[in-house]
Amino acid sequence: MTWRAPEIVRTNESTVGDERTVVESWLDYHRQTLLMKCAGLTAEQLRTASVEPSALTLLGLVRHMTEVEAWWFRENFAGQRVDYPYFTPENPDADHDVSTADAEADLATYHHEVELARAAAAGRSLDETFIEVGPKKRTFNLRWVYVHMIEEYARHNGHADLIRERIDGVTGD
Template identity: 90%
Template sequence: MTWRAPEITRKNEPYVGDERTMLEGWLEYHRDTLLLKCAGLTAEQLRTASVEPSALTLLGLVRHLAEVEAWWFRENFARQSVDYPYYIPDNPDADHDVSNADAEADFATYQREVELARAAAAGRSLDETFIEVGPKKRTFNLRWVYVHMIEEYARHNGHADLIRERIDGVTGD
């Protein structure tokens, strides 16, 4: 039997709530949107590039966002040690190289990183600050991470929408 990306029922974004409810709700909405754009596709379809010369694929986006979740929530904010599954120092964009990727395993990695990101932020104040890992040493707070992640997903979900339309003509939310 051919593996296909799981079907998903996306929850609506929150219409009313406090700041934390809105930030978490919108991030969940965008996480679900990425999965919705992949739903029902085979591994081969998920590896289909958007349009030349771009090598952007739905599977590459899933892999990329798994690492972005780990980078901001776990390594930077929670100061956890992260073993990145795709990052290679000589090729920082290796997450987008899906030529030999295992789509089913990559979806499991994505789901695991989302769960770990949720756990890293659970019960923590949006005002809690941290210093960015790396040479820049900028100071951020958890609120910024949520806003940035919403922006990151929104941008890539736009890409995902176009890629999905190219693959099988499916458009929409």
Template identity: 85%
Template sequence: MTWRAPEITRTPEPHVGDERTMLEGWLDYHRQTLLLKCAGLTAEQLRTPSVEPSGLTLLGLVRHLAEVEAWWFRENFAGERVDYPYYTPDDPDADHDVSAADAEADFATYHREVALARAATDGRSLDETFTEIGPKRRTFNLRWVYVHLIEEYARHNGHADLIRERIDGRTGE
């Protein structure tokens, strides 16, 4: 049987709540939107690029956002040492190379990274600060990470919308 990206029921975005509820709710809404754009597609369809010259694919976005979750929540904020599944110093954009990717395994990696990101922030204050890894050494707080990831998902979900429409004509949601 051919593997297909699982169907998903997206939880509506929050309309009322405290700051943490709103940030977590909107981030989850965008995480689920990405999965909704992939739902029902085969591994081959998930590897279908948008339009030339771009090689952007839905599977590449899933892989990229798994590493974004790990980078910001776990490695930077929580100070964990992360073994990235795709990134290497020789090929920092390997998350977008889906030519030999295993879509089912990549979706499992994505779900695992989201769960680990949730665990890394559980009970932590939005005001808690950290210094970014790398040469810039900027200081951020957890609140910034949530806002940044909401922005990043929203931008990539726009890409996902166009890619999905090209694959099978499905739009919206």
């Protein structure tokens, strides 16, 4: 039997609520949207590139967002040491190299990282600040992280929509 990415039931974003409820629901909406674009596809389809010369794939987007979740919520905001599953100093774009990737394992890693990101932000004020890891040392707050993550997912979900349409013609939100 051929493995396929699981179906996803996406919940609508909150249209009424306090700021935290709204930003968390929008982020979850976009997380689920990315997974919807993968739903029902085989590992081979998830590794299918968009159009030449681009190497962008649905699985590469999932792997990329796994590391973006870890970078902003855990490493930067929570100050945790993160062992990235794909990035290495020798190959910083390894998240997009899916030629030998295990799609099922990568989706499990994504789900796990989302849970770790939620835990890192749980009970923390949106106004809480941190200094960015790396040479720039900019100051951010948790609110900015949520807004940035929504933007990052929204942009990549547009890419995912086009890739999915190329693979099997499926379109939509």
